[in-house]
Amino acid sequence: MTEVDSRDSGRSAALDATRRENARLFAVFRDDGASDAERDSAREALVHLHLPLVEHCARRFRNRGEPFEDLVQVGTIGLIKSVDRFDTDRGVEFSTYATPTIIGEIKRYFRDKGWAIRVPRRLQELRMQISASTAELTQSLGRSPTPREIAEAIGCSVEEIVEGLESSNAYATLSLDAGDDSDGADGGGQSMLDAIGIDDEGLEQVEIRESVKPLLESLPPREKRILLLRFFKNMTQSQIAAEIGVSQMHVSRLLTRTLEQLRASLEADD
Amino acid sequence: MITSGVGARSDVELRLPADGAYAAVLRTLTAGLAARLDFTMDDIEDLRIAVSEVAAMVLDEADAGADLVCRFRLEPGELRLDCSTTAADPARPDYDSFGWQVLTTLTTDASVEAAPGTYAVRIALRSSLDPAVIDGAGL
Numbered sequence: 001m002t003e004v005d006s007r008d009s010g011r012s013a014a015l016d017a018t019r020r021e022n023a024r025l026f027a028v029f030r031d032d033g034a035s036d037a038e039r040d041s042a043r044e045a046l047v048h049l050h051l052p053l054v055e056h057c058a059r060r061f062r063n064r065g066e067p068f069e070d071l072v073q074v075g076t077i078g079l080i081k082s083v084d085r086f087d088t089d090r091g092v093e094f095s096t097y098a099t100p101t102i103i104g105e106i107k108r109y110f111r112d113k114g115w116a117i118r119v120p121r122r123l124q125e126l127r128m129q130i131s132a133s134t135a136e137l138t139q140s141l142g143r144s145p146t147p148r149e150i151a152e153a154i155g156c157s158v159e160e161i162v163e164g165l166e167s168s169n170a171y172a173t174l175s176l177d178a179g180d181d182s183d184g185a186d187g188g189g190q191s192m193l194d195a196i197g198i199d200d201e202g203l204e205q206v207e208i209r210e211s212v213k214p215l216l217e218s219l220p221p222r223e224k225r226i227l228l229l230r231f232f233k234n235m236t237q238s239q240i241a242a243e244i245g246v247s248q249m250h251v252s253r254l255l256t257r258t259l260e261q262l263r264a265s266l267e268a269d270d
Numbered sequence: 271m272i273t274s275g276v277g278a279r280s281d282v283e284l285r286l287p288a289d290g291a292y293a294a295v296l297r298t299l300t301a302g303l304a305a306r307l308d309f310t311m312d313d314i315e316d317l318r319i320a321v322s323e324v325a326a327m328v329l330d331e332a333d334a335g336a337d338l339v340c341r342f343r344l345e346p347g348e349l350r351l352d353c354s355t356t357a358a359d360p361a362r363p364d365y366d367s368f369g370w371q372v373l374t375t376l377t378t379d380a381s382v383e384a385a386p387g388t389y390a391v392r393i394a395l396r397s398s399l400d401p402a403v404i405d406g407a408g409l
């Protein structure tokens with residue numbers, strides 16, 4: 001309102017254009033003779049025309065923990081209500097009429113939807129005061145303020161500040177699945193769970209491999225070769241038998257014995 | 271405001287069931303005490319996280335049905351917390367754990383005592399405010 005009135009005169013031409021367009025659209029919208037389609041499109045055009053007003057209002061509530069886009073969306077509901085209810089005969093500017101409705105809608109959103117846990121209104125307002133004066137004091141002191149300094153700035157007791165701080169912890173209870181603000185390639189943000197690491201599947205294998213290595217080194221050459229052919233070259237026992245020149249049964253016995261030895265020495269190591 | 275006749279130092283003691291549900295009580299009390307000691311908002315936030323870590327460590331080791339005994343020692347600009355429980359066979363502290371890294375980063379001093387029968391974590395935090403500012407205020 002004052003912000004709108006005190007706009008510098010360079011913008012007044014644009015404002016006049018908006019005003020004329022506003023009057024024209026409202027005339028269509030309120031015209032009983034116009035078809036439903038005409039009135040609908042006039043209503044829609046009115047909402048689009050005044051969207052910057054919603055953005056202007058929403059901007060005042062930035063940095064309070066709710067995404068700007070959500071505030072615009074909620075504020076737009078206020079704008080639509082204002083368009084439907086605005087009485088052109090009253091002789092007030094549409095923006096004058098709509099601003100309190102839009103802000104009211106945004107405030108209601110903060111009050112009703114923003115809080116994860118119902119907190120008494122008094123504490124909700126206290127929390128707003130605390131976060132506002134924390135920001136101010138941090139600026140003026142050049143450091144984080146103490147609760148006492150905040151209490152003095154607001155004009156309440158340290159006890160009340162402590163109480164308000166407690167309630168602010170109820171404000172932001174987010175689901176672990178909630179995405180962060182950064183947009184991933186798929187448009188959705190990463191959730192906290194995405195960021196929590198798990199043990200790599202292969203991790204345990206590394207340890208086993210490292211423990212087995214010296215044991216493998218100590219095997220007799222023929223046993224080592226059989227293991228190599230079976231498990232690294234992926235040959236069947238019969239193929240190995242043919243390669244080494246022993247029977248398949250023999251290969252089987254040697255393999256079993258070698259694996260047993262390895263397992264036994266691994267367990268003995270533990 | 272805490273007004274104490276015993277000079278510049280006060281002790282506060284809290285005994286709770288060793289159950290995660292009570293960790294919030296410990297956090298709230300700690301924040302309340304720190305607020306009265308003229309810790310800054312940032313300090314209090316750090317303290318809140320530190321206390322959560324302490325509680326997580328101690329609760330992990332506590333025997334079933336054990337109590338958590340939290341002793342606070344308050345001095346101007348400094349808060350010390352000794353949080354202990356009965357633990358028949360506590361694990362040796364893991365100084366490489368993430369929790370311990372968090373704790374040593376946030377506190378000015380942190381230590382663990384693990385012995386058969388008892389497990390205790392102790393932390394100390396100083397307000398980041400200049401001591402001259404705190405002098406005379408608070409306690």
